[in-house]
Amino acid sequence: MQIEMRGINKSFGGNAVLKNAGFLLDHGEIHALMGENGAGKSTLMKILTGVYTKDAGQVIVDGQEVCYKNPQEAEKAGIVFIHQELNVLFDLTVEENMFLGKEIRNRFGICDKKAMRAEVKKILDRLGVKISPEQKMSELSVGQQQMIEIAKALMVDAKVIIMDEPTAALTQSETEVLFQVINSLRKKGVSIVYISHRMEEIFQLCDRITVLRDGAYIDTKRIADTDMNDVVKMMIGREIGERYPSRNVKIGEVALKVENLTCPGVFKNVSFEVHAGEVLGVSGLMGAGRTEIMQAIFGNMPHVTGKISLYGKEIQNHSPEQAMRNGLGFITEDRKTEGLMLEESIRKNISLANLGRISRHGVINKKEEQDLVKKGIEELHIKCFGPEHESNNLSGGNQQKVVFAKWIYTDPKVLILDEPTRGVDIGAKKEIYHIINDLAAKGVAVIMVSSELPEVLGMADRIMVVREGLVRGVLSKEEANQENIMILATGGNLNE
Amino acid sequence: MNKQKTINKIQDMGALIALVLLVIVIGVISPEFRTVGNFLSLLRQSSINGLIAFGMTAVILTGGIDLSVGSVLALSTALCAGLIANGMPVGAAMLLALVIGTGLGLISGILVTKGRLQPFIATLVTMTVYRGLTMIYMDGKPISNLGDSFTLKVVGKGNFYHIPIPVILFILIFVLFMFILEKTTFGRRVYATGSNAQAARLAGVNIQRTKMAVYAISGAMAALSGLILLSRLGSAQPNLGDGYELDAIASVALGGTSMNGGRGRIWGTFVGVLIIAVLNNGLNILGVSSYYQDVVKGIVILIAVLSDRKR
Ligand SMILES: Nc1ncnc2c1ncn2[C@@H]1O[C@H](COP(=O)(O)OP(=O)(O)OP(=O)(O)O)[C@@H](O)[C@H]1O
Ligand SMILES: [Mg+2]
Numbered sequence: 124m125q126i127e128m129r130g131i132n133k134s135f136g137g138n139a140v141l142k143n144a145g146f147l148l149d150h151g152e153i154h155a156l157m158g159e160n161g162a163g164k165s166t167l168m169k170i171l172t173g174v175y176t177k178d179a180g181q182v183i184v185d186g187q188e189v190c191y192k193n194p195q196e197a198e199k200a201g202i203v204f205i206h207q208e209l210n211v212l213f214d215l216t217v218e219e220n221m222f223l224g225k226e227i228r229n230r231f232g233i234c235d236k237k238a239m240r241a242e243v244k245k246i247l248d249r250l251g252v253k254i255s256p257e258q259k260m261s262e263l264s265v266g267q268q269q270m271i272e273i274a275k276a277l278m279v280d281a282k283v284i285i286m287d288e289p290t291a292a293l294t295q296s297e298t299e300v301l302f303q304v305i306n307s308l309r310k311k312g313v314s315i316v317y318i319s320h321r322m323e324e325i326f327q328l329c330d331r332i333t334v335l336r337d338g339a340y341i342d343t344k345r346i347a348d349t350d351m352n353d354v355v356k357m358m359i360g361r362e363i364g365e366r367y368p369s370r371n372v373k374i375g376e377v378a379l380k381v382e383n384l385t386c387p388g389v390f391k392n393v394s395f396e397v398h399a400g401e402v403l404g405v406s407g408l409m410g411a412g413r414t415e416i417m418q419a420i421f422g423n424m425p426h427v428t429g430k431i432s433l434y435g436k437e438i439q440n441h442s443p444e445q446a447m448r449n450g451l452g453f454i455t456e457d458r459k460t461e462g463l464m465l466e467e468s469i470r471k472n473i474s475l476a477n478l479g480r481i482s483r484h485g486v487i488n489k490k491e492e493q494d495l496v497k498k499g500i501e502e503l504h505i506k507c508f509g510p511e512h513e514s515n516n517l518s519g520g521n522q523q524k525v526v527f528a529k530w531i532y533t534d535p536k537v538l539i540l541d542e543p544t545r546g547v548d549i550g551a552k553k554e555i556y557h558i559i560n561d562l563a564a565k566g567v568a569v570i571m572v573s574s575e576l577p578e579v580l581g582m583a584d585r586i587m588v589v590r591e592g593l594v595r596g597v598l599s600k601e602e603a604n605q606e607n608i609m610i611l612a613t614g615g616n617l618n619e
Numbered sequence: 620m621n622k623q624k625t626i627n628k629i630q631d632m633g634a635l636i637a638l639v640l641l642v643i644v645i646g647v648i649s650p651e652f653r654t655v656g657n658f659l660s661l662l663r664q665s666s667i668n669g670l671i672a673f674g675m676t677a678v679i680l681t682g683g684i685d686l687s688v689g690s691v692l693a694l695s696t697a698l699c700a701g702l703i704a705n706g707m708p709v710g711a712a713m714l715l716a717l718v719i720g721t722g723l724g725l726i727s728g729i730l731v732t733k734g735r736l737q738p739f740i741a742t743l744v745t746m747t748v749y750r751g752l753t754m755i756y757m758d759g760k761p762i763s764n765l766g767d768s769f770t771l772k773v774v775g776k777g778n779f780y781h782i783p784i785p786v787i788l789f790i791l792i793f794v795l796f797m798f799i800l801e802k803t804t805f806g807r808r809v810y811a812t813g814s815n816a817q818a819a820r821l822a823g824v825n826i827q828r829t830k831m832a833v834y835a836i837s838g839a840m841a842a843l844s845g846l847i848l849l850s851r852l853g854s855a856q857p858n859l860g861d862g863y864e865l866d867a868i869a870s871v872a873l874g875g876t877s878m879n880g881g882r883g884r885i886w887g888t889f890v891g892v893l894i895i896a897v898l899n900n901g902l903n904i905l906g907v908s909s910y911y912q913d914v915v916k917g918i919v920i921l922i923a924v925l926s927d928r929k930r
Binding site for chain 1: 802803804805807808810811814815817818819820821822823824825881882
């Protein structure tokens with residue numbers, strides 16, 4: 124299938140989001156769509172699949188002008204969209220979720236459970252994920268939920284699959300499986316639109332690349348004819364230089380010390396320490412227990428035993444409130460369920476973690492609140508119409524920046540970052556790295572959980588590897604490389 | 620763009636427009652309705668439901684609901700009347716009634732948080748139990764020998780520069796709620812709890828304390844409006860406040876507050892309370908039978924909520 128989008132315009136409430144955007148997707152190619160956060164990638168794809176209606180422009184599929192009225196129509200035509208923000212019904216099982224609205228029925232009109240179960244198993248095997256079809260969606264990690272969304276798309280006999288940041292929640296090994304699947308789809312003549320902020324992936328996987336900037340079409344290039352710097356320049360209009368800014372910080376005394384932290388069935392005897400001014404990276408596969416350990420340290424897990432001390436003094440973190448009072452901050456992994464009040468403005472989201480700072484005797488000082496929020500929007504370059512912009516209507520990367528802004532002004536002694544740059548564009552990533560470096564320079568101890576290995580390697584002073592709820596080792600900067608981390612993460616030993 | 624904004628504004632003010640239309644229509648039909656005296660008495664009538672509805676708004680904003688308000692009102696006024704009848708100074712008895720109302724609300728809050736009961740179930744339980752306790756305490760009979768205290772009378776019957784004291788209370792409490800919900804950290808926590816409890820908790824909001832507080836506030840408001848009733852009636856009745864939760868919830872819904880929590884405004888509830896009051900008062904004056912009144916009220920609520928959903 125060949126798709127051409129030409130001269131697409133779209134505004135929301137008077138604010139132009141797409142201005143003359145478009146691209147051309149060829150039969151059987153993997154086409155990367157790139158651009159900064161808020162450039163309009165997701166919006167363009169939503170217009171293609173009938174989620175939004177365009178204000179102007181043409182969509183031409185195999186020579187015919189089309190206008191799908193809704194995603195179901197697009198799907199019938201063979202165009203499937205895996206959204207950036209997951210559309211998961213948490214109370215359903217994996218199986219129910221995958222067959223929602225397209226249940227296989229026998230001739231009496233009753234759901235054919237056996238046939239559905241077999242189909243689900245087949246697809247999950249193909250993706251190499253070990254998830255039972257009967258598991259509740261709410262029990263899965265974000266990465267696993269993402270895999271289910273991908274599996275759902277594979278069930279439909281698609282001619283075009285649009286993947287909007289499919290790997291943002293996946294780790295290296297799941298990503299590799301996904302790439303194998305994508306390559307085999309290409310061989311069958313399926314075209315893929317691939318949106319991602321992970322440069323390495325784009326160059327490993329894609330055939331051609333189209334760049335959007337501020338809602339406008341910039342250029343399309345064959346991967347062979349371009350390189351990372353070139354793409355970045357097209358995306359942001361300038362070069363960004365070193366991707367991981369260097370940090371010149373004297374590492375101080377032990378700030379946070381965790382001893383024998385245990386949560387039965389989840390993780391066991393976790394012990395480690397972070398120093399003031401240090402960035403400790405945390406690596407591991409999906410479901411290794413990294414997030415749970417961090418949640419426990421922040422007082423958001425029941426039934427946890429062990430000892431946590433801050434600058435030599437034992438502290439009790441039985442609730443996030445207590446953890447915050449003790450001087451901890453926590454940027455959570457899942458911005459949709461844990462990071463944001465989606466229906467609220469940027470202002471109310473950022474100030475929520477800073478209520479103490481911007482109030483006297485429980486009364487909010489309007490000016491201080493405005494200043495704080497303005498600072499956040501400016502320093503993190505949050506692309507929005509203003510402090511009152513509803514979080515729901517921000518691009519994915521900009522939502523992540525709001526979560527970040529919410530925490531960095533709380534003056535924490537220890538800041539835990541769980542996938543801090545998920546879905547953030549390359550320029551904004553660098554800004555976030557700068558902010559992390561500044562915090563470290565001020566003596567904050569930073570724990571950074573990340574599934575993006577280049578990021579951990581580029582930013583961390585030491586790297587702790589977790590596997591199946593156990594700390595498998597802590598690598599120093601000298602020992603740390605992609606290979607060593609993968610060996611530990613998959614259960615191997617370094618000195619073999 | 621301006622068009623879109625105007626449309627949003629109009630939708631935002633839907634309840635207000637409905638109120639104005641109602642007043643104009645009923646006012647045109649009935650000269651009796653459009654007198655200053657009638658408006659004042661209409662406002663005085665609405666203060667009872669108004670105070671309860673303000674407390675209810677706070678509860679609903681956190682994603683809960685409080686069915687127990689009518690029973691809290693009955694029990695706290697019964698105890699107050701009993702204490703006065705037994706010779707306790709009126710002022711002290713009234714203060715105590717407020718404390719009791721707060722405590723009764725707090726119990727619902729504790730059932731919701733520590734007991735992990737659904738708000739609907741928790742307050743259904745307290746509603747039933749409190750009503751039963753009221754009956755037991757009063758032995759099913761009214762308490763009416765309350766003496767001739769000025770303090771008691773002034774709350775419901777007094778005027779301040781021709782404005783009834785209940786109306787002044789109604790407006791003062793409205794302003795207080797507006798301040799608390801819009802300007803204080805507590806207000807932010809209330810909205811955050813209803814908007815996304817998990818995110819709020821991780822941002823350091825004590826969800827349980829916030830929830831307990833709103834039920835306590837709701838209890839206090841029920842007790843306060845009970846005192847106004849006690850003052851006006853001069854006696855406590857065992858079935859006092861029966862069904863009041865319905866008008867309160869209807870007012871909150873009319874005002875555009877989401878029943879899922881997190882979204883809504885106190886001035887919306889204020890307008891909702893007035894709509895209910897205008898309907899009650901206006902239909903009465905027009906001589907519509909009370910059976911039809913209920914049907915009309917139901918339909919107005921339905922229209923308001925349906926038009927709200929379109930947003
Ligand atoms: N429903 C909406 N209402 C108002 N503004 C919107 C809406 N949807 C998107 N926008 C705005 O349109 C712009 C483009 O958003 P879009 O989601 O397409 O960006 P993106 O390129 O996918 O970014 P990211 O890489 O962060 O996912 C953003 O500035 C966003 O705030
Ligand atoms: Mg996007």
